[in-house]
Amino acid sequence: MKRTEEAGAFDASGWITCELAEVPGVEFVSYGVVRPGKHDPGGVPMIRARDIADGVVATSELARINPDVHRQNRRTSLRVDDLLVVLVGRIGDTAVAGPDHSDWNVARSVAVIRFTLAGLAHGIDIWVRWWLGTPRARDLLRVGSAGAEHATLPLADLKQLPVPLPPHHLRERILHTIDLAQRKMTLNTKIAGRATELADAYFSRFAQGHVRDNSHWPRAAAADVAQVIGGAPQAGALDGGLALAWASPREVLNSRTVHLDRTAGITWAPRETACAPGTLLVAPRPGEVRTVVAAIPVVPGRGMLAIRTGSEADQMWMLHELRARSEELVATAQGEQARAMSRRAFSKFHLSWPPEEARERFARIAAPLHARALAALRENHALQELVVSEMTERPTVKR
Template identity: 35%
Template sequence: MSAEVDRGNLRSRIGMGDVLVVMVGRVGEAALVTGECEGWNIARTVGRVSLAEAAPVNPEWLATWLNSSYARQWCLSRAKATTLQVTLNLAALRELPVPVPPLPQAREFLRLMAVMEEKAQVDADIVRTVPAVADAWFRAETAGGWLPTSRFGELVRIGGGSRMRPHPEGAQPGPAGYAGPSVPVVAPADILQSELAHLARTGTEQEAAADVPLCPPGSLLVAVREDGVRVVVNDVAVALGRGVLVLEPESEDDRYWLLHAIRCHAADLASTAQGAGGREISHRAFAAAAVPWPPVDVRARFAEVAGRLHRRARTAAEEVGTLAALREVLLDEFLAGGSRTSRGSSPAHGPSVRGEGVQESLFGMR
């Protein structure tokens, strides 16, 4: 954003203690503004909540409540679906009930949440950093350009997805009379938005009908965006959406080598893109692209190191998920005053406010 645009939109500047809320896409997701972000300007897809001095809750509690499954589901249920993404308007957000716990107990609970958040942040950093460490190892192995090269098409079987992604509100039905198990559907967005190099789940599923070709676990799934291609390894069988390319390596050693070859040559491989905005990958061009291809012992040595790193990243990702689930349980217990409430039901909490104490809530301007 230019300084001129920023000066013209002073009302959308944020300050320490503001709570920012996603209004488009991942509606209801919230973050507390810290000192390092003070004075920044927010986009139209973000709402800002500034609490009045007399508000019965503090910003930390409000952000914690907004990020709970209860509040997120509440926001999602009141969001409006469009052809692109779901959108939550400010009028609906103002109606969100907010529990008001006693301040001393809330402070103790938030202190516990902060400790868990620090641990989750460490794990999240591991998830982001580990693939980069393996990338560095790959570059060290290929430094100097001494390795022979082969073409992707000579090394792996390459295919592509052609199915439309099911609507998030329901699975895409199979043939008439079919009632088979469901499988995840991988769209380019699942690959492009994945921080982990392994993909275990997606946002939608569909029936695994006989006419749905499935991609086996351990394949390399590739998608493209402006700055290059992105690649993940699928942990479970998946159906491929349109715009996704699949590579099926013959061995785990080959898989790790090709995974990091694609990651380290992402910008160069973007030339294989085609279609409107370069959002689809040309099978033929990708198959013809060259990749460093060392002897078997070099690939095996690299796979041993990379495998250990990726296993650590996956453990950290599982810990992030466990901590998120634990936060929900603890919030459930806290709002119930120590008695467990059933998952999926509204927590038995005390008084609540519905938009009270909110001084200002507005969309940011670009």
């Protein structure tokens, strides 16, 4: 086991630190296919960095490689419990290969960490994954990248990442805490999703009930009832600017919930550039337009739109109206494969826009459901902070 200079040896508390590739229980660390060739519609799925978000693999637009290419890269043919690590862009983001990913492959932009059977049995896979998510590990991985959108982490740097390991009895206790936190976080994510689905269902019934009354909601162009703002490219440090959360279109498209409460990137811009929490973020991909709500101040990325409404009732109605009409909104996208929102076309898009009393009546049900979803997500952040503190705060040893 190769110890890092940071550790040198066991410290007084019994912790040691060693390089990731030398952690007991890690079988190997490798990147994926360097020359994948052309997309093969009937080939083997290949996971790219862009396909990993919020701890899961998004399967909507997977690349596929020829089976011969896959056979030439058997080392990264995936097994259940392999840990996938993003090497390009959102450096350090992870996902775990499940049964559905067995015998898939990964691109050069993704590293595979495989564990031995003993490593899996002792929770080394869980320890490494959670350590990669700590601020300390992220800082070490991003050295020299300056938060750039397309920063690349050399595999050697990932292999040499210092990983602290506590004594066995303490690691068992922390792993138990992680297990409890993961279970609660999974439940919270389901709660957030179900709360949104209930609001969607109520919107559908609310709208259909009005149609059954043989009446029609008034219609209005999007720009007449909300402020439509174009996105901006990610920028480096600027004189007089601040580091602000920057949301890419892919983060909107791959968000596991309708509330975007974190971003991987930052941009440097004046404070007034950031959209306030409650702003709707709209991003397209072929055949679909996705709308989410910013739960934090955020600068929208280029290719997407931000929608500011005048009240909570307007926000609730606009959100669910846009979600219900996702396929129709594709016509407001532009560019290659319709991957950018046209501000002009969207501004002219006509929405069902009932009287204020009706919008407020809808919001009285929908808003508390969204508040419950946000509360569940915020609890997940608290649980993550709890685990990070357990993994990083070593006990003080009296001498």
